[in-house]
Each structure stands twice: as C-alpha cells, then as structure tokens.
Amino acid sequence: MSVLIAGSIALDTVKTPFEEHTDLLGGSTSYCAVAASFFSPVNLVGVVGKDFPQQHIDFFKQRGIDLAGLQIADGLTFRWSGEYMVDMNVRETRSIALNVFEHFNPVLAPGYAETPFVLLGNIGPDLQNHVLDQVKNPKFIIADTMDLWINIARDELSRLLKRVDMLILNDGEARLLTQQASLIKAGALIQAMGPRFVAIKKGEHGCLLFGENGDFFSCSAYPLEEVLDPTGAGDTFAGGLAGYLASTVKDKVTFADLRKAVVHGSVLASYNVEQFSLERMRTLTQKDVDARYASFQKYSHFEVIE
Amino acid sequence: MSVLIAGSIALDTVKTPFEEHTDLLGGSTSYCAVAASFFSPVNLVGVVGKDFPQQHIDFFKQRGIDLAGLQIADGLTFRWSGEYMVDMNVRETRSIALNVFEHFNPVLAPGYAETPFVLLGNIGPDLQNHVLDQVKNPKFIIADTMDLWINIARDELSRLLKRVDMLILNDGEARLLTQQASLIKAGALIQAMGPRFVAIKKGEHGCLLFGENGDFFSCSAYPLEEVLDPTGAGDTFAGGLAGYLASTVKDKVTFADLRKAVVHGSVLASYNVEQFSLERMRTLTQKDVDARYASFQKYSHFEVIE
Numbered sequence: 382m383s384v385l386i387a388g389s390i391a392l393d394t395v396k397t398p399f400e401e402h403t404d405l406l407g408g409s410t411s412y413c414a415v416a417a418s419f420f421s422p423v424n425l426v427g428v429v430g431k432d433f434p435q436q437h438i439d440f441f442k443q444r445g446i447d448l449a450g451l452q453i454a455d456g457l458t459f460r461w462s463g464e465y466m467v468d469m470n471v472r473e474t475r476s477i478a479l480n481v482f483e484h485f486n487p488v489l490a491p492g493y494a495e496t497p498f499v500l501l502g503n504i505g506p507d508l509q510n511h512v513l514d515q516v517k518n519p520k521f522i523i524a525d526t527m528d529l530w531i532n533i534a535r536d537e538l539s540r541l542l543k544r545v546d547m548l549i550l551n552d553g554e555a556r557l558l559t560q561q562a563s564l565i566k567a568g569a570l571i572q573a574m575g576p577r578f579v580a581i582k583k584g585e586h587g588c589l590l591f592g593e594n595g596d597f598f599s600c601s602a603y604p605l606e607e608v609l610d611p612t613g614a615g616d617t618f619a620g621g622l623a624g625y626l627a628s629t630v631k632d633k634v635t636f637a638d639l640r641k642a643v644v645h646g647s648v649l650a651s652y653n654v655e656q657f658s659l660e661r662m663r664t665l666t667q668k669d670v671d672a673r674y675a676s677f678q679k680y681s682h683f684e685v686i687e
Numbered sequence: 688m689s690v691l692i693a694g695s696i697a698l699d700t701v702k703t704p705f706e707e708h709t710d711l712l713g714g715s716t717s718y719c720a721v722a723a724s725f726f727s728p729v730n731l732v733g734v735v736g737k738d739f740p741q742q743h744i745d746f747f748k749q750r751g752i753d754l755a756g757l758q759i760a761d762g763l764t765f766r767w768s769g770e771y772m773v774d775m776n777v778r779e780t781r782s783i784a785l786n787v788f789e790h791f792n793p794v795l796a797p798g799y800a801e802t803p804f805v806l807l808g809n810i811g812p813d814l815q816n817h818v819l820d821q822v823k824n825p826k827f828i829i830a831d832t833m834d835l836w837i838n839i840a841r842d843e844l845s846r847l848l849k850r851v852d853m854l855i856l857n858d859g860e861a862r863l864l865t866q867q868a869s870l871i872k873a874g875a876l877i878q879a880m881g882p883r884f885v886a887i888k889k890g891e892h893g894c895l896l897f898g899e900n901g902d903f904f905s906c907s908a909y910p911l912e913e914v915l916d917p918t919g920a921g922d923t924f925a926g927g928l929a930g931y932l933a934s935t936v937k938d939k940v941t942f943a944d945l946r947k948a949v950v951h952g953s954v955l956a957s958y959n960v961e962q963f964s965l966e967r968m969r970t971l972t973q974k975d976v977d978a979r980y981a982s983f984q985k986y987s988h989f990e991v992i993e
Contacts, residue, residue: 468868562774564891565910585870586892587907597986601893601905604871640989674992680903681987683946686980 382520383447384627386414386620387426387487387512388502390433390451394462395612395657397469405612405658406437407461409502409525412616415662416649417500417624418444419670424493426450426512430458430481440663449490454481469608470584489515500623501545502616503527506537513544521626521634523547524576525619531558542575546634549619551582564589578639580622582615590643592636600643601681603651603673610657614650617662621649648673688826689753690933692720692926693732693793693818694808696739696757700768701918701963703775711918711964712743713767715808715831718922721968722955723806723930724750725976730799732756732818736764736787746969755796760787775914776890795821806929807851808922809833812843819850827932827940829853830882831925837864848881852940855925857888870895884945886928888921896949902942906949907987909957909979916963920956923968927955954979 393407410427417423423446431453441448459482462475487508497520501509509524516522522545530538531554542548548571552564559570564581568591571579579591583602590598625645630638648670655661699713716733723729729752737759747754765788768781793814803826807815815830822828828851836844837860848854854877858870865876870887874897877885885897889908896904931951936944954976961967 563912565912583892586889587905589910597910598989599893599907599910599986600989601907601987604895604903604905606869606871637990641992644989671992678989678991680905681907683904683906683950683984684943685984686947686977 382497382627382630383422383424384417384498384500384623385424385426385489385493385496385512385516386410386417386500386502386623387509388413388504388525388616389459389482390427390429391459391461392433393612393658394460394475395610396464396475397610398465398467400609400657402657406440407612407658408459409504409616411437411659412613412653413500413502413525413620413623414441414446415444415659416617416620416646416653417627418446419621419649419665419667420624420645421498421627423447423624424450424490424496426487426489426493428452428454428481428485430454430456433458440659447490450488450493452485452488454484456481463612465611469611472611487512497521498623498627499523500619501525501541502619506530506534506541509541510537510544513541521546521630523549523619523623525549525615526554528554528557539574542571545576547578547580548576549580549582549615549622551584551615555579555581580643582618584614588618588643588647590639592639596636598636598640598643600640600647601677603647603677604680605651605654608654611654612657613659614654617653618646618650620646622646644674644677645670648677688803688933688936689728689730690723690804690806690929691730691732691795691799691802691818691822692716692723692806692808692929693815694719694810694831694922695765695788696733696735697765697767698739699918699964700766700781701916702770702781703916704771704773706915706963708963710740712746713918713964714765715810715922717743717965718919718959719806719808719831719926719929720747720752721750721965722923722926722952722959723933724752725927725955725971725973726930726951727804727933729753729930730756730796730802732793732795732799734758734760734787734791736760736762739764746965756794756799758791758794760790762787769918771917775917778917793818803827804929804933805829806925807831807847808925812836812840812847815847816843816850819847827852827936829855829925829929831855831921832860834860834863845880848877851882853884853886854882855886855888855921855928857890857921861887886949888924890920894924894949894953896945898942898945904942904946904949906946906953907983909953909983910986911957911960914960917960918963919965920960923959924952924956926952928952950980950983951976954983
C-alpha cells in the first residue's frame with residue numbers, strides 16, 4: 382500500500398566539527414519520502430522554489446516517489462543552516478529562511494486523499510491538521526513533531542494528537558510535552574493525549590515504543606563508531622517505519638508489525654547518518670537493509686530460558 | 688560453581704528528594720554477594736567494624752553466603768553518605784568515613800583461593816590486584832571500577848586490566864578511561880587495555896556488551912516507572928551477572944553465556960532500585976527473577992525476517 386508524506390523540503394547548510402557543506406537536499410519530507418520509498422509507493426506533498434535543483438527532483442523520481450503533490454512556487458526554496466558541536470548530539474540552528482515555505486498550503490494532488498497510510502513529517506501542527514482535513518478513511522496516521530511546536534503551537538498540537546494513531550518524537554521533546562522526566566511515564570502520558578502508539582527516539586540509545594494494554598518494545602541503536610551527519614536521522618526513522626508498515630500490513634496494524642517497522646526505521650536512520658544529507662540513500666540496496674536488520678536481531682538477541 | 692566476591696561493606700546514609708534513611712546495609716560486596724547468591728554459592732571477602740549490626744550478618748547467612756572471609760575488626764564500619772537530586776541519575780557524595788576499611792587487607796579464607804569465578808567489586812585496584820595475587824587458576828575474573836580509581840590510581844588499574852577477563856563500568860567511566868565520546872569506540876579501546884569482555888552500563892538506557900571478534904550485545908533496561916534508590920544498582924548488576932555465569936558455565940565462558948548473564952544482572956538491578964538499600968532482595972524469589980527475565984525477552988523481541 383502507499384504512504385502519503387507531507388512536510389518540508391529544504392536546502393541545508395550543515396557544519397560539523399570536521400566539514401561544512403552548503404545547499405544540501407534536506408527537509409522532513411525529503412528524508413521521510415526517500416526512506417519510505419525503500420519499502421512502498423510514496424505520494425509526496427511539499428513545496429520548493431524555482432531555484433530547487435532539478436537533480437534533486439530527478440533523485441525523487443529515481444526513488445519512484447510520486448511528485449504530483451510537489452508544488453514549485455515563485456521564489457526561493459526553504460533554507461536551513463545548522464552546526465553540530467564536538468558532541469554531535471548537540472546542534473545549534475544558525476539561520477532559517479522560510480522563503481516559499483512561509484505561504485505553503487499543502488493541497489493533496491488528485492488521488493492522494495485515499496492514500497491508506499499517512500506520515501505527517503515535522504511541520505507546524507496547523508499544516509498537519511490541514512492535511513488530515515483532506516484525507517479520506519486513512520488506515521493509519523503517524524505524526525512527527527518537534528520542540529518548537531510544543532512551545533509555540535500547543536493547542537494545534539493537542540488537536541492533532543487526538544486525530545493520529547501514532548506520535549514520533551525524541552526524548553527531550555517527550556519530556557517537554559509531558560513535563561515528566563521518566564520516559565516510561567511520559568510515553569503513557571502522551572498516549573493519554575490521543576495516539577494509541579508512541580515512539581520515543583533516544584538517538585544513540587535507541588527507541589522506546591509504547592502500545593495498547595501495556596505493550597512495550599525497546600529497540601537498541603545500531604553500534605555505529607562514527608556519525609558523519611545526524612541531520613534527518615529522525616525523519617529517516619519515521620519514513621522507514623511508515624514505508625515498512627505500508628508495505629507489510631494487510632488489514633489492521635498490530636504491535637508485532639510496529640516492532641518490525643521500528644527496527645526498519647532504525648536500520649534506515651543508522652545508514653543515513655553515515656554520510657551527509659541523503660547521500661547514503663543513493664547507494665543503499667535492499668541487501669544492505671536486510672543485512673543490517675539481521676545485525677539488529679543478532680545484537681539484541683539472547684536465549685529464552687524455559 | 689562458586690564465585691569469590693571481594694569489595695567494600697558499608698553502612699550508608701541515603702537521601703533522595705523524597706526520603707532519607709541512615710545506617711543502611713551497603714557497599715559493593717554486600718550488593719554483589721547478595722545478587723550473586725540468587726544463582727550460585729558465594730565466598731565473601733570483606734571487613735566490618737565491631738558496630739556492624741548482627742542482623743546484616745544474619746541476612747548474608749540466610750542468603751547462604753560463606754562468611755569465612757568476613758573480617759570483624761576493631762573500630763567502626765566504613766560509612767558512606769550520598770544524596771540524589773530530582774534527576775535521580777545525579778548523585779553527590781556528602782561524606783565518607785573509611786574507618787576499618789582504611790587498613791583493609793583482603794586475605795582469602797582457607798579454600799577460597801580455588802574459587803573458579805572471581806568478582807572484584809568496586810574497591811581500589813591495589814586491593815583488587817592483591818586479591819588476584821592469592822587466587823589459583825581462576826576460570827573467569829570480572830572487575831568493577833569507578834571514576835575515582837581512573838583518576839587517582841591509573842597505573843594500578845592498568846595493571847589490573849591486563850589480568851582480568853571482563854571489566855564492568857558505566858558510560859561516564861568508560862569515556863573518562865578512554866577519553867573517547869563514542870561508547871562503541873570506548874568499548875574497543877578498553878578491550879585493547881586487557882579484558883576480552885567489556886560491559887558498559889548506561890543506567891536507564893541499558894547496557895552494551897563487547898566481546899571477541901566483533902561480538903556485541905545491547906541489552907535494554909527494564910521500563911521502570913519509578914526508582915526509589917539507585918544505590919548499588921551497578922554492584923547488583925555485576926553480582927547477578929557473575930552469579931549467573933558461575934551457575935551455568937560448564938567449561939569455557941561463551942558470548943551466549945554472557946548475553947544471558949547480562950540480562951540476569953539487569954533483572955536483579957531493576958528489582959533492587961525498587962526499594963532502599965537491599966530491602967527488595969529480602970523478598971525477591973526465583974519466580975520473580977524468571978518472570979522479569981521473560982519480560983526482558985518480550986520487550987526486546989522482534990520477528991526475524993528470513
């Protein structure tokens with residue numbers, strides 16, 4: 382089945398302690414859509430300016446992503462610039478230029494409204510709600526969010542949470558949203574806000590998945606020695622998760638499906654941080670994905686004692 | 688098989704944001720030995736003062752711990768006092784009185800030298816080396832350490848690391864010892880210092896286990912909503928791990944054995960923090976241990992994709 386993905390498309394400037402690159406392909410939709418495309422057909426909703434390089438559009442096309450929902454507006458593409466400190470978990474935003482994104486009105490292209498799986502990438506919850514207003518009978522809705530929206534758009538976010546099946550956010554955001562230091566308590570508190578499923582990303586420490594009736598899954602992170610560029614890791618995780626779900630679920634999404642989807646999201650994210658921007662995704666193969674899925678299994682397995 | 692456990696025995700005063708208790712049973716040997724006693728016979732090496740309450744000695748005896756190596760010296764028992772902040776991961780030592788521990792000379796009781804498994808609880812590496820000087824043909828030696836020894840007794844610690852099969856330490860200590868932010872790199876660097884196996888404890892994020900030829904295991908933490916007193920969690924982990932190994936290994940310790948041992952150590956530690964001091968260990972049953980082991984399995988399991 383297909384997955385509808387809405388969010389931002391950006392040109393990023395990324396500085397790490399070792400390298401700096403400008404005008405990289407970025408934005409939540411770009412990462413989500415490319416990751417999801419490894420598993421299922423993708424209907425993309427986003428906006429770019431007239432300056433958006435054709436090579437990035439060609440890359441989306443090569444990944445089989447449907448671009449009927451890609452608006453090309455007068456003006457410049459959304460630009461983001463950020464810097465990572467020596468501890469790559471710490472990032473500072475250096476500048477943001479919304480450009481064409483400032484007046485983005487996410488409109489579903491013909492046929493998109495019936496897409497069974499929906500992934501609302503990280504954009505304002507008003508836009509995420511606006512996308513949901515247009516979909517018809519979705520099977521499963523996933524939303525991503527960030528600290529900015531928790532701080533400045535809390536009401537819109539609360540409204541969104543009542544409409545989605547699953548929320549994905551990181552540990553700091555979960556604590557901010559719930560004012561609760563314990564992530565175990567935070568997961569349950571977020572479920573009480575609406576979503577039946579909550580995934581709390583912990584970066585190098587993996588991911589916690591909360592389900593119904595006390596269902597719980599803890600996914601370890603892949604033991605990477607080196608991270609070249611963490612940008613988009615969370616979006617790639619969400620895209621891989623949503624794409625895998627859409628590819629495998631026949632009827633109702635089960636917790637067993639979600640466990641496997643979380644691991645697939647983690648596999649994609651672990652590859653993506655090995656290079657800048659989405660570069661690693663250009664050469665990634667299904668064989669690579671399967672091999673690392675098997676490694677996740679090997680690295681977390683221990684013998685059952687009857 | 689039996690495990691020899693050497694370390695400190697203390698009377699602790701512990702303050703959390705909610706409670707304060709004085710003269711609690713504490714010290715690395717106490718936690719290690721009681722945890723190990725759930726799985727295998729324990730030969731204890733330690734020192735207490737004449738003030739040490741008989742009820743604690745009775746508790747050790749009830750757990751079947753061999754106390755031929757317990758010295759009762761003139762003077763007062765080692766005392767430690769610490770305070771936990773609202774974020775229970777942050778602890779401040781308020782006072783230490785070494786008392787009889789200042790002149791502790793760990794001497795093995797008759798018969799102890801042939802104990803096949805050795806757990807050197809967290810005490811100075813000079814004392815740990817002194818214990819190793821007395822053992823004969825041990826099958827497997829595990830050492831625990833802490834930031835204090837990395838800072839003030841680096842040479843003795845380096846000498847120790849060349850003599851042990853496994854080192855257990857926490858994430859901050861691993862980074863301090865290796866001057867390396869990446870725990871994955873830190874694990875390999877510590878192995879290069881001597882121990883074939885390294886366990887890096889990450890508190891609420893679980894534990895990483897590094898083995899030979901790239902063997903790796905990531906054990907998630909049990910999803911506890913509440914931690915009443917984190918004191919001794921690391922010692923309990925080490926004791927549970929060592930005790931389980933001693934109970935199950937027939938010939939050579941394999942990585943599969945160590946995976947199960949790490950989970951058992953995690954099970955014991957997750958129970959211990961539910962109450963102050965070793966209180967939870969007084970009521971813990973084998974059935975409790977087995978039930979939580981099964982939960983660890985359930986919470987980390989995902990389907991293999993062939």
